[in-house]
Amino acid sequence: MKAALDLLRDLGVQPTPQRIAVARFVLRTGRHPTADEVLAHVRRTCPTASRATVYNTLNLLVDRGLLRVQVLRGGRAVYDANTERHHHFIDERTGAIHDVPWHAVTVGGTAALDDFEVRDYQVVMRGRKRKH
């Protein structure tokens, strides 16, 4: 994983401390943080960071394709650094969201739907994460 600094530069975006802090956190974590979780984390190194800046930066990264946004956890938007196609598993107990690799699940029949031209899809699963 490239440094957040370089990633921002590659986008032609000024690498301000606020943007670096957002990018560092959200692109490295394997979790699926909400905007407020990002804000809370960014404030640890950048205490005056505002809500608007965090949202602006997240939306910027989404626009540029480095990040995906999904409305999953009870109607809140979560940001997902995994931009490859994948499915999602939501733990009923904890609310945690886990990525499921694309090829772990097979889906058939979407091309045969008469009424719908399917351009994208994903499987959203719910249940319990197994302990090992």
Place this chain on the structure above:
Amino acid sequence: MKAALDLLRDLGVQPTPQRIAVARFVLRTGRHPTADEVLAHVRRTCPTASRATVYNTLNLLVDRGLLRVQVLRGGRAVYDANTERHHHFIDERTGAIHDVPWHAVTVGGTAALDDFEVRDYQVVMRGRKRKH
């Protein structure tokens, strides 16, 4: 489809005019209305109906299993009278949500996931509805 009045009685719930109006609309429409759409419709016959009552009644029907709630359309909850298992197709242009019959799409591999015990799942598709 039974009358809304009888459905409410079967649930052991007092069939007030407000509840009947909510149930009639939401259980009969094939669309996937948001709470505000339900409220707007209910007010046509029951102009003083309040937001709280609509939410209370919708949540009641969800608890009793007559209705499903999904967070789909841009983070808003939509209510779905189709409580059978089915998938969803979201039209990118209009935002309209369409039901896709369970057997129109096949999903495999969910049982073989090592880390997750999948209790329920659905395929969420996006694209364009075909015109006929």
Place this chain on the structure above:
DNA sequence: CATGCACCTAGACTATGTCTAAAATCGGAT
């Protein structure tokens, strides 16, 4: 130093949904 530009901040604003206190209504007992 003055100007302009990109950025950031605080807070106002909107929208969805929940909660509360008080008013209205219901059903049963008299």
Place this chain on the structure above:
DNA sequence: ATCCGATTTTAGACATAGTCTAGGTGCATG
């Protein structure tokens, strides 16, 4: 019919997520 307690409804306050705006800061350039 009337009273009473329980349920329901209402209006509005509140909570939360997210967007927008006005103003301020800092930096580069002339």
